[in-house]
Amino acid sequence: MKKKVLALFMTAAMAVLAVACGNTQSASTGDNAGAADGKVWVIATDTVFKPFEYTDDKGNFVGIDVDILAAVAEDQGFKYELKSLGWDASIAACQAGQADGMIAGASITDERKASGWIFSNGYFDATQSMAVAADSDIKGFEDLAGASVAVKTGTMSATYAEELAKQYNFTVTYFEDSPTVYQAVTGGQVAACFDDTPIMAATIKDSGIAMKLVDGSENEPAEYGFAVFTKDSQELIDKFNAGLANIKANGKYDEILAKYLGD
Known part of the structure; x- marks a missing residue:
C-alpha cells in the first residue's frame, strides 16, 4: 500500500x-x-x-x-x-x-x-504507418521477422505495432518521443518504426531525414x-x-x- x-x-x-x-x-x-x-x-x-x-x-x-x-x-x-x-x-x-x-x-x-x-x-482523421531507413530492403510486415521496431510510448502507433508483433514475429521497443524513434531507425538500432502517418510524412519531407514510408502499411484511420x-x-x-x-x-x-x- x-x-x-x-x-x-x-x-x-x-x-x-x-x-x-x-x-x-x-x-x-x-x-x-x-x-x-x-x-x-x-x-x-x-x-x-x-x-x-x-x-x-x-x-x-x-x-x-x-x-x-x-x-x-x-x-x-x-x-x-x-x-x-x-x-x-x-x-x-x-x-x-x-x-x-x-x-x-x-x-x-x-x-x-x-x-x-x-x-x-x-x-x-489520421492513420498510423510503418517507416524504414531510406536504403532498407523491407517492403512489408513479413520482412520484420526476428527484428525490433520503435514506437512512442502510449500511442496508437504503439498499439498498432503491438497488434502486429505476434503475427509477424518482431519485438517492440519504446521511446519517449518521435524524434528519438526516428533516430533509432536511422541509427540502425531498429529495423523500422511506427508512428502517425502525417507526422512521419512531414518529417521526411521537411527535414530530409533518411527514412521512407512503407507502402500498404497504414491502418484504418482514427x-x-x-x-x-x-x-x-x-x-x-x-x-x-x-x-x-x-x-x-x-x-x-x-x-x-x-x-x-x-x-
Whole structure:
C-alpha cells in the first residue's frame, strides 16, 4: 500500500514539475462573454509532433493543433495557457489536475475513454504507418521477422505495432518521443518504426531525414480529439466542440489545414 501511495505521489510531483518547467504560450481572446470570468485554462501539448505542434525557425510554437486551439478560443471567447510538456507529461499533468485539457494529436479510442479520457468531437482523421531507413530492403510486415521496431510510448502507433508483433514475429521497443524513434531507425538500432502517418510524412519531407514510408502499411484511420480527464472540465469540451463547428463552417479550419498540409 505504501508503494502505491508513493507511486501516486511521484506521478503527481512529476506532473507539477513538468507544468512548472514546460514551455508556455499564453493566448488572449476576443470580448465574448466566456472570457469575462477571468478563467485561464491550462492546456498541455506535446513538444515535437510536426505538423501538429512544433517550434518553427523563429522559436515560435506552431502547428495545426496550436492554430485550431487559438481559433476555437477566439471564437468561444476563452483564455488559455498552452504548455509544451511532451506526451507522457501532458497526460500526467491532466490526471494530476495541473492542466485542464490536452491537445496533442490524441486518437479517440474506446480504450482511452474507458480509462478516463473525455474527448471532444474529432478534428482530424489520421492513420498510423510503418517507416524504414531510406536504403532498407523491407517492403512489408513479413520482412520484420526476428527484428525490433520503435514506437512512442502510449500511442496508437504503439498499439498498432503491438497488434502486429505476434503475427509477424518482431519485438517492440519504446521511446519517449518521435524524434528519438526516428533516430533509432536511422541509427540502425531498429529495423523500422511506427508512428502517425502525417507526422512521419512531414518529417521526411521537411527535414530530409533518411527514412521512407512503407507502402500498404497504414491502418484504418482514427480521429484526433481534444481531451480532458475530469467531468469538472466538461465546459472546456463543450466550448471546443462549439468552436470547432464554427471554424469549420466559416472556413478557418480549412485555412489552417492548407497552411500546414498544402491544398
